[in-house]
Amino acid sequence: xxxxxxxxxxxxxxxxxxxxxxxxxxxxxxxxxxxxxxxxxxxxxxxxxxxxxxxxxxxxxxxxxxxxxxxxxxxxxxxxxxxxxxxxxxxxxxxxxxxxxxxxxxxxxxxxxxxxxxxxxxxxxxxxxxxxxxxxxxxxxxxxxxxxxxxxxxxxxxxxxxxxxxxxxxxxxxxxxxxxxxxxxxxxxxxxxxxxxxxxxxxxxxxxxxxxxxxxxxxxxxxxxxxxxxxxxxxxxxxxxxxxxxxxxxxxxxxxxxxxxxxxxxxxxxxxxxxxxxxxxxxxxxxxxxxxxxxxxxxxxxxxxxxxxxxxxxxxxxxxxxxxxxxxxxxxxxxxxxxxxxxxxxxxxxxxxxxxxxxxxxxxxxxxxxxxx
Amino acid sequence: xxxxxxxxxxxxxxxxxxxxxxxxxxxxxxxxxxxxxxxxxxxxxxxxxxxxxxxxxxxxxxxxxxxxxxxxxxxxxxxxxxxxxxxxxxxxxxxxxx
Amino acid sequence: xxxxxxxxxxxxxxxxxxxxxxxxxxxxxxxxxxxxxxxxxxxxxxxxxxxxxxxxxxxxxxxxxxxxxxxxxxxxxxxxxxxxxxxxxxxxxxxxxxxxxxxxxxxxxxxxxxxxxxxxxxxxxxxxxxxxxxxxxxxxxxxxxxxxxxxxxxxxxxxxxxxxxxxxxxxxxxxxxxxxxxxxxxxxxxxxxxxxxxxxxxxxxxxxxxxxxxxxxxxxxxxxxxxxxxxxxxxxxxxxxxxxxxxxxxxxxxxxxxxxxxxxxxxxxxxxxxxxxxxxxxxxxxxxxxxxxxxxxxxxxxxxxxxxxxxxxxxxxxxxxxxxxxxxxxxxxxxxxxxxxxxxxxxxxxxxxxxxxxxxxxxxxxxxxxxxxxxxxxxxxxxxxxxxxxxxxxxxxxxxxxxxxxxxxxxxxxxxxxxxxxxxxxxxxxxxxxxxxxxxxxxxxxxxxxxxxxxxxxxxxxxxxxxxxxxx
Numbered sequence: 001x002x003x004x005x006x007x008x009x010x011x012x013x014x015x016x017x018x019x020x021x022x023x024x025x026x027x028x029x030x031x032x033x034x035x036x037x038x039x040x041x042x043x044x045x046x047x048x049x050x051x052x053x054x055x056x057x058x059x060x061x062x063x064x065x066x067x068x069x070x071x072x073x074x075x076x077x078x079x080x081x082x083x084x085x086x087x088x089x090x091x092x093x094x095x096x097x098x099x100x101x102x103x104x105x106x107x108x109x110x111x112x113x114x115x116x117x118x119x120x121x122x123x124x125x126x127x128x129x130x131x132x133x134x135x136x137x138x139x140x141x142x143x144x145x146x147x148x149x150x151x152x153x154x155x156x157x158x159x160x161x162x163x164x165x166x167x168x169x170x171x172x173x174x175x176x177x178x179x180x181x182x183x184x185x186x187x188x189x190x191x192x193x194x195x196x197x198x199x200x201x202x203x204x205x206x207x208x209x210x211x212x213x214x215x216x217x218x219x220x221x222x223x224x225x226x227x228x229x230x231x232x233x234x235x236x237x238x239x240x241x242x243x244x245x246x247x248x249x250x251x252x253x254x255x256x257x258x259x260x261x262x263x264x265x266x267x268x269x270x271x272x273x274x275x276x277x278x279x280x281x282x283x284x285x286x287x288x289x290x291x292x293x294x295x296x297x298x299x300x301x302x303x304x305x306x307x308x309x310x311x312x313x314x315x316x317x318x319x320x321x322x323x324x325x326x327x328x329x330x331x332x333x334x335x336x337x338x339x340x341x342x343x344x345x346x347x348x349x350x351x352x353x354x355x356x357x358x359x360x361x362x363x364x365x366x367x368x369x370x371x372x373x
Numbered sequence: 374x375x376x377x378x379x380x381x382x383x384x385x386x387x388x389x390x391x392x393x394x395x396x397x398x399x400x401x402x403x404x405x406x407x408x409x410x411x412x413x414x415x416x417x418x419x420x421x422x423x424x425x426x427x428x429x430x431x432x433x434x435x436x437x438x439x440x441x442x443x444x445x446x447x448x449x450x451x452x453x454x455x456x457x458x459x460x461x462x463x464x465x466x467x468x469x470x471x
Numbered sequence: 472x473x474x475x476x477x478x479x480x481x482x483x484x485x486x487x488x489x490x491x492x493x494x495x496x497x498x499x500x501x502x503x504x505x506x507x508x509x510x511x512x513x514x515x516x517x518x519x520x521x522x523x524x525x526x527x528x529x530x531x532x533x534x535x536x537x538x539x540x541x542x543x544x545x546x547x548x549x550x551x552x553x554x555x556x557x558x559x560x561x562x563x564x565x566x567x568x569x570x571x572x573x574x575x576x577x578x579x580x581x582x583x584x585x586x587x588x589x590x591x592x593x594x595x596x597x598x599x600x601x602x603x604x605x606x607x608x609x610x611x612x613x614x615x616x617x618x619x620x621x622x623x624x625x626x627x628x629x630x631x632x633x634x635x636x637x638x639x640x641x642x643x644x645x646x647x648x649x650x651x652x653x654x655x656x657x658x659x660x661x662x663x664x665x666x667x668x669x670x671x672x673x674x675x676x677x678x679x680x681x682x683x684x685x686x687x688x689x690x691x692x693x694x695x696x697x698x699x700x701x702x703x704x705x706x707x708x709x710x711x712x713x714x715x716x717x718x719x720x721x722x723x724x725x726x727x728x729x730x731x732x733x734x735x736x737x738x739x740x741x742x743x744x745x746x747x748x749x750x751x752x753x754x755x756x757x758x759x760x761x762x763x764x765x766x767x768x769x770x771x772x773x774x775x776x777x778x779x780x781x782x783x784x785x786x787x788x789x790x791x792x793x794x795x796x797x798x799x800x801x802x803x804x805x806x807x808x809x810x811x812x813x814x815x816x817x818x819x820x821x822x823x824x825x826x827x828x829x830x831x832x833x834x835x836x837x838x839x840x841x842x843x844x845x846x847x848x849x850x851x852x853x854x855x856x857x858x859x860x861x862x863x864x865x866x867x868x869x870x871x872x873x874x875x876x877x878x879x880x881x882x883x884x885x886x887x888x889x890x891x892x893x894x895x896x897x898x899x900x901x902x903x904x905x906x907x908x909x910x911x912x913x914x915x916x917x918x919x920x921x922x923x924x925x926x927x928x929x930x931x932x933x934x935x936x937x938x939x940x941x942x943x
Contacts, residue, residue: 295923
């Protein structure tokens with residue numbers, strides 16, 4: 001027997017969970033379908049960066065909207081998500097890189113964005129005392145920070161369920177189809193029908209979009225991360241580099257997370273990734289040079305989460321250009337975690353009100369397909 | 374806690390534990406030498422500072438972590454002693470870069 | 472002396488120089504294939520034949536005849552062309568059969584056409600109150616010190632638990648002049664009845680006579696308390712006493728050393744990190760790899776032999792090593808395989824070696840109260856997480872060991888779940904009324920042993936490193 005609900009959300013990552021939660025807050029009863037468990041892939045195993053810094057301009061409004069929610073995250077999900085705000089710092093390793101930073105901040109300012117701030121060598125040293133003393137400065141976004149991604153995704157799922165969302169984990173959404181103005185989805189022995197379908201299936205979302213006639217240039221990637229054993233506290237902000245692939249942060253428990261986007265080989269059908277140690281060694285060398293203090297820290301684990309990366313590195317966010325009631329929310333291209341809370345809020349506005357005050361028009365799927373609606 | 378059997382005729386090796394000379398035998402692991410020394414060689418954990426001694430002696434429990442010749446977090450149960458080796462008992466979160 | 476592997480590619484890489492690894496490497500070298508044997512310890516032998524080439528125990532009979540079998544295996548290995556590297560810690564293995572290995576503080580990668588994992592077993596976690604106190608160790612730890620350094624307990628010593636190793640260790644300690652004050656036998660009485668159907672096979676296996684003789688030897692010198700149903704280590708920063716309940720009566724005895732043992736379980740970390748499929752074994756209460764009759768795993772090119780393939784003991788491990796190696800030789804060099812002992816002969820030997828195992832598994836199946844702790848008892852030694860902490864996390868939505876990481880750092884310390892994984896699975900299974908198979912295990916990842924950042928930074932660069940450094 002088919003159960004009729006208000007919306008079907010496919011994908012239990014931070015985005016699907018956040019959208020389900022915000023739909024509940026708007027008074028709807030959604031069903032959330034996750035083939036593994038909430039946060040199993042990129043949403044649960046990413047670096048946890050809560051970053052407005054260094055974003056592509058079209059997604060900055062969504063990022064700023066999200067930041068407001070992050071700062072009151074406990075009020076929303078009854079869980080602090082281990083969110084801490086010590087800023088994020090982008091380090092320029094030489095004068096050329098600093099010049100690029102200067103131009104970037106000027107460009108943002110001209111557009112009316114003020115969250116990025118150019119810093120000189122002295123301020124860089126004050127914020128990140130352990131950084132190699134050859135670095136001439138960089139950019140800081142002071143309200144940024146980091147959270148525990150698995151804890152966050154789980155908290156959103158839990159709160160959505162408390163507010164009335166139906167959650168199905170460990171079962172895939174199959175046979176997605178539209179008939180009589182409703183979206184129908186089979187989930188193991190159950191069927192759900194709803195006027196709204198949200199495609200938030202992460203690395204699996206491209207296939208869903210293509211099956212519904214909206215193929216997009218997307219690939220599956222698996223950015224690698226590694227973490228050290230506990231070391232004494234020595235750094236507060238999250239650090240990223242201008243020139244090389246590196247993100248770097250220390251948790252309250254003392255462990256240090258090293259990421260930056262070097263890729264593993266994903267085996268999507270098996271939920272598996274094979275790490276590329278030659279690439280992780282590149283990350284290790286970058287840390288070795290930039291943070292001499294870290295040289296004898298021990299690396300205890302490395303991993304990679306499977307996610308979708310768009311050709312233009314911008315998410316696919318908003319209504320379908322072909323089907324009424326279909327919404328896309330995927331392709332966050334290695335930087336979707338911070339956007340999750342805000343994207344869920346905006347998506348719920350799009351679904352419930354048909355519009356939003358947050359500028360997301362550059363992110364639509366219509367950039368690949370002119371609207372036929 | 375432990376004593377050496379009289380049939381052990383291996384040559385002696387001198388190591389230093391927190392700067393104090395300790396007699397070990399050739400072929401001892403660092404952890405075995407520490408436990409045989411009769412000294413208080415309890416480390417304290419990085420999490421709560423609780424005292425610990427080696428538990429498994431076969432490389433799986435990581436309760437034998439010790440600083441050897443300046444390199445921290447070594448598994449003492451897998452490293453053989455060497456003449457003049459400097460051992461430091463780890464107390465809490467060790468200093469990185471040391 | 473430690474050296475790095477002489478080549479980057481081998482036909483065969485065997486990981487672990489215990490009974491299975493020694494036998495496997497000797498077999499493949501005999502077939503003329505390039506063979507590398509990597510082992511983490513100072514010398515070959517694994518746990519059961521630990522320090523076989525260097526033990527200071529000169530009175531051979533004190534260690535027992537089973538121990539010296541290892542010397543023949545080492546000799547057979549050394550007669551061939553196997554490249555052996557001791558003190559080599561393998562920290563990564565993947566489905567491309569690429570192996571990351573740390574030797575003397577430097578890491579390198581070797582590639583194999585076939586890998587045989589012979590990483591053996593470790594002692595089952597024994598999470599009783601106070602088991603993290605200094606002065607509480609595993610029985611295997613004491614045996615390691617005895618074999619490799621002729622060290623024996625000389626303070627007030629209590630041995631607690633069950634299983635064949637416990638009696639062997641007790642006999643060895645006594646023979647070397649060590650001290651044992653009391654043995655607390657935790658074997659559940661009901662297990663004797665459960666094991667009865669397997670008794671015939673056991674009575675006609677070599678285990679029986681040896682086991683009986685050992686128990687007689689030990690009982691003549693040490694007080695043995697059977698039917699111990701509760702056990703706790705007590706002390707403030709150091710073991711002071713052992714408290715136990717037997718026959719409904721609680722007793723507390725002062726102690727300097729408590730040696731715990733309740734059997735061994737496969738050391739699964741490297742195999743799981745490589746992606747080898749494992750399943751819960753309800754009789755042996757542990758994860759075992761899914762293997763075919765020749766030890767081939769779910770990953771093409773990776774076979775598992777010895778106790779890492781499921782607990783079978785040293786004699787079975789040797790035969791399993793030969794079977795796995797023979798099958799791999801067959802795949803790479805069929806002509807050479809024809810010169811090796813026929814598979815049928817090896818399988819018959821294995822059946823003989825495994826005789827009596829079901830009886831031991833059933834009799835010495837540890838009781839729930841010694842596997843599934845409660846309250847403030849520490850489950851995860853590295854991150855100091857208690858049973859109650861884990862149950863609290865279950866109550867707010869942690870459904871399995873991996874989801875638990877969102878709430879607690881269980882299994883995320885340096886031991887990577889070796890000392891807590893089984894406990895966490897069983898504890899969560901009980902709390903959620905699911906089977907351990909449904910609850911699952913930690914997703915394990917390399918490095919399975921920590922390496923320093925400097926060591927990783929120093930690994931040889933690949934050709935395209937140079938071009939791939941621009942931020943995406």
